[in-house]
Amino acid sequence: MVLKDRVAIVTGASSGIGRGIAVEFAREGAKVVVADVQEAPKQGKYHEQDVTTPTVEEIEKLGAEGLFIQTDMSDDSQVERLIQAAVAHFGELDILVNNAGIHIPGTSQDITIADWDKVVGVNLRGIFVATKLAIPHLTKSQYGRIIQIASVHAFGGGGGPAYASAKAALVNMVRDTALEVGGYGVTSNAICPGYIETAIQDYLTPDQIQEASERTPIPRFGLPRDIGRASVFLASDDAEWITGASLLVDGGYVAGL
Ligand SMILES: NC(=O)c1ccc[n+]([C@@H]2O[C@H](COP(=O)([O-])OP(=O)(O)OC[C@H]3O[C@@H](n4cnc5c(N)ncnc54)[C@H](O)[C@@H]3O)[C@@H](O)[C@H]2O)c1
Incomplete structure (x- = not known):
């Protein structure tokens, strides 16, 4: 268990990728705060139709501790309450995943x-606010980690003007934060997922889904678990000297752009 007793906040962890990260953290012994606007998982049109249990239940099935805190990441006061409540409950904060x-x-x-x-409020501004408020706690930890979930859309057009801009901004935000927190042994990295099987893809047509799948060199869509395992690595002691980096976890999608 490479994250035994580490305390992590994972935002957007009721569904999809965040849920995958929260579950893999729990498998590795972490205590996980699930922060989301809703506790019930989303069911997608194409993916995750059968997911029904709240993430905290899945965490507890693995013998780990979980805590749900209802939070809208675009509301500063709710983000502040999240960080305070997480630290009050578990006594510390080691890992922040802005997903x-x-x-x-x-x-x-x-x-x-x-x-x-609206998009930039959640995907960029909320991430800045959470990171700003978490840093005073992370710098007290021996194992401080910041992981921002960006996207392959950080590296090319096609994601839309708000989404693609916010995701590209995260790739540079992690570098800036890396300089700020490096002296405390805290790392700051991004993960850039390719197409992952979650409900966020409901806006795509079946043809677009097919096309994205065909453009992915490893011929399948990613699963939340793929991003979960990459997050475990970046949160673990094995990654203590990796900072300011953006890790593509995309089945080779960007390699083909
Ligand atoms: N699925 C993909 O193909 C893909 C690819 C690249 C990047 N991403 C990124 O991964 C992250 C997770 O996406 P996903 O695919 O799991 O999406 P999803 O829609 O399946 O899940 C997102 C979760 O975030 C929660 N959420 C939404 N707005 C929120 C808010 N204001 N405050 C708190 N929680 C909120 C939702 O309730 C949901 O539980 C996103 O940042 C997304 O941009 C996804």
């Missing part, structure tokens, strides 16, 4: 300015 994210499809002409603010 919660939303996508509103469309070009600059399709989406409204309010849509842009």
